[in-house]
Amino acid sequence: MAVQAAHAGGGIADHIHPEPQGFIRRYVFSIDHKIIGIQYMITGFVFFILSGLLAETIRVQLMNHAGGFVSNDTYNEVYTVHGSAMVWLVIIPIVTGGFGNFVMPLQIGARDVAFPWLNMLSFWMFPVAGLLLFSSFLVGAPVAGWTEYPPISLEGGVGTSMWCAAIFLIGVSSTLTGINFIVTIMQMRAPGMTFTRMPLFVWAQLATAPLSMVATTALAAALAALFIERQFGVPFYDPTKGGSPVLWQHMFWFYSHPAVYIMVLPVFGIVSEILPTFSRKPIFGYKMIAFSSMAIALVGFMVWAHHMFTSGLAPYLQLPFMILTYVVAVPTGVKIFSWLATLWGGKIHLTTAMLFALGFLALFTLGGITGIFLAAIPYDLHIHGTYFVVGHFHYVLVGGSLTGIFAGIYYWFPKMSGRMMNETLGKWNFALFFIGFNGTFLPMHWLGILGMPRWVPQYDPQFEFWNRFASVSSFVMTFGILLFFVNVIWSLRNGKKAGANPWGARTLEWQLPSPPHYYNFKHIPNVYGLPYDFSLPLPYKGLDEELTDSPAPVPAGSH
Amino acid sequence: MAENRQAVGFGRGFWIATAVLTVVAAGSVYFWYTLPISNALPEAILTARQIDDLFRFMAAVGSALYVFIFGYIVYFAIAFRAKKGDDPNAIGVQVHDNVRLEVLWTILPALFVVLLSIISVKIWYEITLQPANGLVVEAIGHKWYYTFRYPQVHGEITDEMHVPLGVPVTLNVTSSDVIHSFWVPAMRLKTDMVPGMVTTIRFTPVRPGRYQIICTQFCGTQHAEMNKQVFVIEDRPAYDAWFHSWQAKNANASDAVATASTGTVALAGGDAKAGQATFQAKCSACHAIGPYSQRLVGPGLKDVLHDPSHPSLVDGDAATPANVAKILQQGYKGDMGQMPSAQMNAIGDKDIANLVAYLNSLK
Ligand SMILES: [Cu+2]
Ligand SMILES: [Cu+2]
Numbered sequence: 001m002a003v004q005a006a007h008a009g010g011g012i013a014d015h016i017h018p019e020p021q022g023f024i025r026r027y028v029f030s031i032d033h034k035i036i037g038i039q040y041m042i043t044g045f046v047f048f049i050l051s052g053l054l055a056e057t058i059r060v061q062l063m064n065h066a067g068g069f070v071s072n073d074t075y076n077e078v079y080t081v082h083g084s085a086m087v088w089l090v091i092i093p094i095v096t097g098g099f100g101n102f103v104m105p106l107q108i109g110a111r112d113v114a115f116p117w118l119n120m121l122s123f124w125m126f127p128v129a130g131l132l133l134f135s136s137f138l139v140g141a142p143v144a145g146w147t148e149y150p151p152i153s154l155e156g157g158v159g160t161s162m163w164c165a166a167i168f169l170i171g172v173s174s175t176l177t178g179i180n181f182i183v184t185i186m187q188m189r190a191p192g193m194t195f196t197r198m199p200l201f202v203w204a205q206l207a208t209a210p211l212s213m214v215a216t217t218a219l220a221a222a223l224a225a226l227f228i229e230r231q232f233g234v235p236f237y238d239p240t241k242g243g244s245p246v247l248w249q250h251m252f253w254f255y256s257h258p259a260v261y262i263m264v265l266p267v268f269g270i271v272s273e274i275l276p277t278f279s280r281k282p283i284f285g286y287k288m289i290a291f292s293s294m295a296i297a298l299v300g301f302m303v304w305a306h307h308m309f310t311s312g313l314a315p316y317l318q319l320p321f322m323i324l325t326y327v328v329a330v331p332t333g334v335k336i337f338s339w340l341a342t343l344w345g346g347k348i349h350l351t352t353a354m355l356f357a358l359g360f361l362a363l364f365t366l367g368g369i370t371g372i373f374l375a376a377i378p379y380d381l382h383i384h385g386t387y388f389v390v391g392h393f394h395y396v397l398v399g400g401s402l403t404g405i406f407a408g409i410y411y412w413f414p415k416m417s418g419r420m421m422n423e424t425l426g427k428w429n430f431a432l433f434f435i436g437f438n439g440t441f442l443p444m445h446w447l448g449i450l451g452m453p454r455w456v457p458q459y460d461p462q463f464e465f466w467n468r469f470a471s472v473s474s475f476v477m478t479f480g481i482l483l484f485f486v487n488v489i490w491s492l493r494n495g496k497k498a499g500a501n502p503w504g505a506r507t508l509e510w511q512l513p514s515p516p517h518y519y520n521f522k523h524i525p526n527v528y529g530l531p532y533d534f535s536l537p538l539p540y541k542g543l544d545e546e547l548t549d550s551p552a553p554v555p556a557g558s559h
Numbered sequence: 560m561a562e563n564r565q566a567v568g569f570g571r572g573f574w575i576a577t578a579v580l581t582v583v584a585a586g587s588v589y590f591w592y593t594l595p596i597s598n599a600l601p602e603a604i605l606t607a608r609q610i611d612d613l614f615r616f617m618a619a620v621g622s623a624l625y626v627f628i629f630g631y632i633v634y635f636a637i638a639f640r641a642k643k644g645d646d647p648n649a650i651g652v653q654v655h656d657n658v659r660l661e662v663l664w665t666i667l668p669a670l671f672v673v674l675l676s677i678i679s680v681k682i683w684y685e686i687t688l689q690p691a692n693g694l695v696v697e698a699i700g701h702k703w704y705y706t707f708r709y710p711q712v713h714g715e716i717t718d719e720m721h722v723p724l725g726v727p728v729t730l731n732v733t734s735s736d737v738i739h740s741f742w743v744p745a746m747r748l749k750t751d752m753v754p755g756m757v758t759t760i761r762f763t764p765v766r767p768g769r770y771q772i773i774c775t776q777f778c779g780t781q782h783a784e785m786n787k788q789v790f791v792i793e794d795r796p797a798y799d800a801w802f803h804s805w806q807a808k809n810a811n812a813s814d815a816v817a818t819a820s821t822g823t824v825a826l827a828g829g830d831a832k833a834g835q836a837t838f839q840a841k842c843s844a845c846h847a848i849g850p851y852s853q854r855l856v857g858p859g860l861k862d863v864l865h866d867p868s869h870p871s872l873v874d875g876d877a878a879t880p881a882n883v884a885k886i887l888q889q890g891y892k893g894d895m896g897q898m899p900s901a902q903m904n905a906i907g908d909k910d911i912a913n914l915v916a917y918l919n920s921l922k
Contacts, residue, residue: 239755312758345652385775
């Protein structure tokens, strides 16, 4: 019915495909970017719960310096799968496949991504990869940490090979998504949406996609070699057969450093949408924020060996990696200062989404600062491989990425579901998460400096107090996260009806009904300005019909 | 508009907040510069002090900056929040950018990066360029212990390393199985022990004591147990006594092997040319003519008789032609694998003499 109305409108790009019928085609093997985005998020959060349980296993084990909760080998399996899953099955899929898919086409005024079928294929590799990784527990999961350095990763049973295959598969999926997003953003923006009028979330996805595309291929090659060496004995990494263990480290970090940016750049984008919306102010320094994302992505390719200062590289080779890593601080600083300046003089609405965005700002900044300590070769020789590193990257990936993910969910949940999330629960969620998080990961910095190595199921008794402190805090954090899930489930049924634009936001997705129609736009709008000018009328033409003849209201739950 | 901005953004509250943050930031700088780090973790080598100073510098700048960022987040969120009675459609001050400010906050961090680079390169230089003229020790990582080799001490010493106070140490590390690492927190120094590769670190101990050596690279089930090794630094007479005791202990052990051996080989008159041919035929599958670290199955042999950083052979004996001949004669099984004996390699005494002449001729 709505489809016919749209066809009657005529005008550019008004060719709308009919919506597929039947539950399977609509919600399981869907080619709609919005459904696929939500599928990514749901799947990602399922894996998040599983690897969160693994994290709590770690924290329970470390309550006592002598361990004793699980055996050494089980412990090693637990943290290896925890790390691998959080990176590859939770954060990366949620921020690219999840938010990227749901939000980006709506924000550029497109009806879908460039290759919807490919998009569906990318998605379905993801749960398969996840099941493969978690089922390795049945045969003995990998143990050598998420970095799986050979030669130790050449030992052991088939679990590590399953790990290779799973990560390879998720890598292919993220490469395909990268290609899909680049083509979409380059080719499918609404008329008038020049690069300098693109929402910052779209810029962030545009900076991320080439990283997923290029860096992931290096990882895929490294994984294929590891798999082949493990299963067929062709020596790539085994030094007793002429291989090189350090080769793996180069290939792995050539991917895994950019992967950090795959995990945070999209979150920069999320925050850059939330801050102006709830400050009722244009984002400060739009061009510098967009440009600095690209600069970070570029320099991010040239710093990988900062993970290898103790690996015995030629000394003079190490210096450029240190200095280039320092250089990343400049564009990162530009971003942080610009976000801060966005708050200044605003009319700030402290919604839960905004609180999480501010939380992101506070925590990510700290993670960035401790990163400098690790980049400084003289100090890295001390803290490499210790709990300092564990603290640092949890500030970046949990304090940064995960906090940003929560911000994004609280922000776009009304658009996805048509209902508001509960703000009271949301604030408890934020407070407990924030306090618990800091209590868990802040002490790790001094634990590492004072001599606690990572990857240990037992440790020196002198570190017991702060480990217990961290464990107890992590229970608080977990409880906060539990409230998040309660909130989502409760709000899906009982949340207030959201309407099209509950936040008064100005990007295109908020000018559509919540949730948007299958085809997104009846007419592709014309864009003639940046979305962030709160004093000006919306910079779009041709949106008049979008909200006026929505389908007749349907009872809750059946939409 | 400008006045309005003044009133909205730079009112009294802003300056009070800024003053408070400045005090807190100054306090944090003071905190880092007075923190007695060496009470919690001794500074056991010459460069540890500088490394801690680098830490103080980064921590001071980082925390001062962080105080401002975190403080302004909180202050802005409170000061600019939409209040209950406010018009729900009210908007903030519509500024898009401010070129001067943006240049400032690009240039200042860039200057900090330059400064930090200079400081870190300087310290890095001192760490890497420690004198190489002192004691040479080899450290080998195993699942799940360390062994050490000293010049003039036969064989290996397990799990304890002794070095004299004030003498520069050159430590060559490698591994016999997977990657381990050698970290002494009190020395602020760490290097991975990578199989098939020799990595060198240098340091000069300046504080007597027992310190932990810790493995930070995951190396298997008992990885955590590679934390218990102690590192002892003593003064000279005590060190010498320890050294001689090991010399005596291990010499007895290897004398037994020596008496069981088949006697010595006459090395005079070895022909390097002929030795090269034999090497190609019998040895090149396992040994490269390259540096020690260029490992095939056994180590590279180009410098075997001329490498100051590797003064003892794999069996702990000094790198002399006679001792190389002994290895060729008897073979040796160490942590890299099996060096076959003359009998297994099907070489005679004449071949050994030629091979030693050949190896001796390489530089
Ligand atoms: Cu990195
Ligand atoms: Cu280890």
